[in-house]
Amino acid sequence: KKYREFANLINDQSKNPATLRSLLKFKAAKPIPIEKVEPAENIFKRLATGAMSFGSISKGAHENLAIAMNRLGGRSNTGEGGEDPTRFKPLPNGDSKRSAIKQVASGRFGVTTNYLVNADELQIKIAQGAKPGEGGQLPGHKVSVTIAKTRYTTPGVTLISPPPHHDIYSIEDLAQLIFDLKNVNPRARISVKLVSEIGVGTIAAGVAKGHADMILISGADGGTGASPMSSIKHAGLPWELGISETHQTLVLNDLRSRVRLQTDGQMRTGRDVAIAAILGAEEYGFCTAALIISGCVMLRHCHLNTCSVGVATQDEILEKRFRGRPEYLVNYFRFVVEELREIMASLGISRIEEMIGRTELLELNSGILPWKAKNIDYSRILYKPRPSLKSINIYEGRGQPKVPKTVGTYYQMKQDHGIDKVLDRKLIDLAKPALKEAQPVKIELPIENVNRAAGAMLSGEVCKRYGEEALPDGTIHCKFKGTAGQSFGAFLAKGISFELEGMANDYVGKGISGGRIIIYPDKSAGYKPEENIIIGNTTFYGAITGEAYIRGVAGERFCIRNSGLFGVVEGVGDHGCEYMTGGRVVILGETGRNFAAGMSGGIAYVYDAAGDFKNKCNMEMVVLEAVSFEDELTITDLLHNHYKHTASLLAKKVLDNFKKELKNFIKVMPLEYKRILEQKKLEQKMNLAEVSD
Numbered sequence: 001k002k003y004r005e006f007a008n009l010i011n012d013q014s015k016n017p018a019t020l021r022s023l024l025k026f027k028a029a030k031p032i033p034i035e036k037v038e039p040a041e042n043i044f045k046r047l048a049t050g051a052m053s054f055g056s057i058s059k060g061a062h063e064n065l066a067i068a069m070n071r072l073g074g075r076s077n078t079g080e081g082g083e084d085p086t087r088f089k090p091l092p093n094g095d096s097k098r099s100a101i102k103q104v105a106s107g108r109f110g111v112t113t114n115y116l117v118n119a120d121e122l123q124i125k126i127a128q129g130a131k132p133g134e135g136g137q138l139p140g141h142k143v144s145v146t147i148a149k150t151r152y153t154t155p156g157v158t159l160i161s162p163p164p165h166h167d168i169y170s171i172e173d174l175a176q177l178i179f180d181l182k183n184v185n186p187r188a189r190i191s192v193k194l195v196s197e198i199g200v201g202t203i204a205a206g207v208a209k210g211h212a213d214m215i216l217i218s219g220a221d222g223g224t225g226a227s228p229m230s231s232i233k234h235a236g237l238p239w240e241l242g243i244s245e246t247h248q249t250l251v252l253n254d255l256r257s258r259v260r261l262q263t264d265g266q267m268r269t270g271r272d273v274a275i276a277a278i279l280g281a282e283e284y285g286f287c288t289a290a291l292i293i294s295g296c297v298m299l300r301h302c303h304l305n306t307c308s309v310g311v312a313t314q315d316e317i318l319e320k321r322f323r324g325r326p327e328y329l330v331n332y333f334r335f336v337v338e339e340l341r342e343i344m345a346s347l348g349i350s351r352i353e354e355m356i357g358r359t360e361l362l363e364l365n366s367g368i369l370p371w372k373a374k375n376i377d378y379s380r381i382l383y384k385p386r387p388s389l390k391s392i393n394i395y396e397g398r399g400q401p402k403v404p405k406t407v408g409t410y411y412q413m414k415q416d417h418g419i420d421k422v423l424d425r426k427l428i429d430l431a432k433p434a435l436k437e438a439q440p441v442k443i444e445l446p447i448e449n450v451n452r453a454a455g456a457m458l459s460g461e462v463c464k465r466y467g468e469e470a471l472p473d474g475t476i477h478c479k480f481k482g483t484a485g486q487s488f489g490a491f492l493a494k495g496i497s498f499e500l501e502g503m504a505n506d507y508v509g510k511g512i513s514g515g516r517i518i519i520y521p522d523k524s525a526g527y528k529p530e531e532n533i534i535i536g537n538t539t540f541y542g543a544i545t546g547e548a549y550i551r552g553v554a555g556e557r558f559c560i561r562n563s564g565l566f567g568v569v570e571g572v573g574d575h576g577c578e579y580m581t582g583g584r585v586v587i588l589g590e591t592g593r594n595f596a597a598g599m600s601g602g603i604a605y606v607y608d609a610a611g612d613f614k615n616k617c618n619m620e621m622v623v624l625e626a627v628s629f630e631d632e633l634t635i636t637d638l639l640h641n642h643y644k645h646t647a648s649l650l651a652k653k654v655l656d657n658f659k660k661e662l663k664n665f666i667k668v669m670p671l672e673y674k675r676i677l678e679q680k681k682l683e684q685k686m687n688l689a690e691v692s693d
Contacts, residue, residue: 050287053079068329082110107161108542136161175210196242201249219265247280257408270339294324424457459493471495506536
């Protein structure tokens with residue numbers, strides 16, 4: 001009864017229409033008995049909760065969503081903040097805190113190989129409904145010890161998500177990331193989150209061609225409470241526009257049968273779900289509603305860490321106020337699905353698939369149109385491509401395009417990801433002693449630029465068997481010769497070393513999770529490595545931990561969003577160490593412009609023999625310092641390793657004259673990171689003083 005009252009308040013907007021769907025009504029149809037409608041258990045599988053990160057919301061709220069959706073058979077979403085590996089194991093009572101959907105956003109926080117392997121779906125977040133085209137930021141005061149551990153960063157240090165994914169500047173780049181993720185977890189489906197905007201159908205067509213398994217069209221309503229007011233009020237469009245355009249475009253291009261479509265944005269009732277299905281969606285996301293059911297009272301200061309009901313806070317005292325329970329969400333979704341089943345029965349429809357794209361079941365409710373909206377035209381939203389007897393799309397005069405009858409209007413066939421014959425299949429076969437018994441293995445193979453994402457599938461296998469700890473250092477050593485394709489060593493797990501004699505394309509070491517990558521030129525090459533680019537752009541993007549020794553120059557955006565990689569390179573292009581939050585990097589050569597932009601953590605040591613580095617460094621968030629004794633130890637340690645692995649003459653030259661060369665090194669220190677480290681040292685001194693007292 002209470003749900004009926006709630007649903008009527010949402011569904012009946014005749015006095016004050018607030019949404020596009022409120023102006024639509026279902027046409028009269030021949031009903032069927034509700035017993036003939038597919039059971040609720042089948043429909044639960046189509047439901048998901050929105051991407052809300054652990055960090056934006058509390059541990060209790062995040063885990064509550066996961067437990068509820070796992071009980072229903074639906075899917076919860078990690079958001080872009082990673083997930084504690086302890087949640088991957090089921091609880092003694094059979095419940096699970098594991099989020100089925102693991103998100104991969106532009107910040108790549110917590111995106112480890114183990115995180116990716118423990119997913120049923122990997123979602124690439126291109127944009128967010130409430131603030132399309134903008135990045136994200138988690139203020140330092142919300143980055144607790146637990147949050148920092150989950151995101152592989154430093155407590156108290158602000159975390160910035162770049163506006164774009166820096167490995168996605170085109171549909172081809174997106175296809176590469178989809179390929180990378182499918183390699184590391186072949187069992188997971190790969191989804192892409194887009195925003196309801198004009199032209200989103202064209203983008204979705206490219207995404208489908210890039211082999212995404214599912215496309216999410218996110219509406220402008222709802223979204224994070226930490227989004228700027230200007231974005232909440234003025235950016236994005238209602239999901240009704242985005243999902244209808246996307247469905248129609250995919251049908252007209254015979255791409256609809258390859259992908260599932262999902263939509264979200266202030267969905268609350270079974271009627272909302274029914275209209276979404278008729279406009280083209282086959283899966284449905286609930287975000288704000290799920291939080292309200294969990295106890296959110298819409299205080300709208302999520303970014304301040306002062307949520308008094310324990311939903312959007314990391315404050316330990318406030319977190320204890322969280323009163324949400326999985327049972328509340330389970331009950332709510334049962335009511336939503338039962339309302340949906342009643343609507344389906346009234347329309348004479350037994351299965352969700354029969355509803356998808358059936359816009360002839362809807363019409364404009366002219367009787368409730370306010371005087372300002374008398375001329376509103378829904379023909380584009382309710383347009384349905386007409387079937388044609390011909391085998392290609394045709395136009396008749398100035399009419400609408402037609403499609404062949406054979407064109408699918410909902411998901412029917414799997415995408416071909418092309419992972420059956422990748423190089424990693426051979427690596428996995430050769431590494432069986434290591435995978436089965438952790439025995440050391442050495443592999444030597446040639447490599448070509450068609451061998452993309454080398455190491456991703458092998459790393460996934462390691463984490464599937466050994467979890468977060470992976471293998472002991474150097475258990476699997478692979479030596480390659482040639483030119484590696486894109487994403488060489490992507491998500492390389494601990495215990496795997498990749499040595500390459502030759503050169504590599506873009507995205508080397510993307511998301512490296514404890515592995516080691518060594519690259520040096522072909523021994524027969526006549527050029528000077530320190531004067532030539534040997535690896536491409538956006539390398540070690542989102543690196544978690546591990547080592548990298550590159551004898552040669554890297555392209556643009558080296559070590560962008562590095563969380564914990566220790567590495568040496570002999571020169572970098574523009575935007576080096578951008579958005580870095582941890583790790584140590586030695587740049588043994590020149591840098592491009594805009595070095596350290598958005599860098600909030602970690603330390604870079606730049607060998608500035610020319611004395612012009614200060615002009616190339618972005619000083620907004622960092623300070624340049626002389627190296628300390630502790631820094632000397634770090635630099636010498638990394639240079640010794642660099643020389644040992646790559647036989648770098650430049651490293652040898654610096655080491656042989658270290659006292660003299662040391663003055664050429666400049667320490668790039670983020671201001672916030674410096675404050676946190678100094679605070680830690682002070683606390684340690686105080687603790688020692690207390691012990692001595």
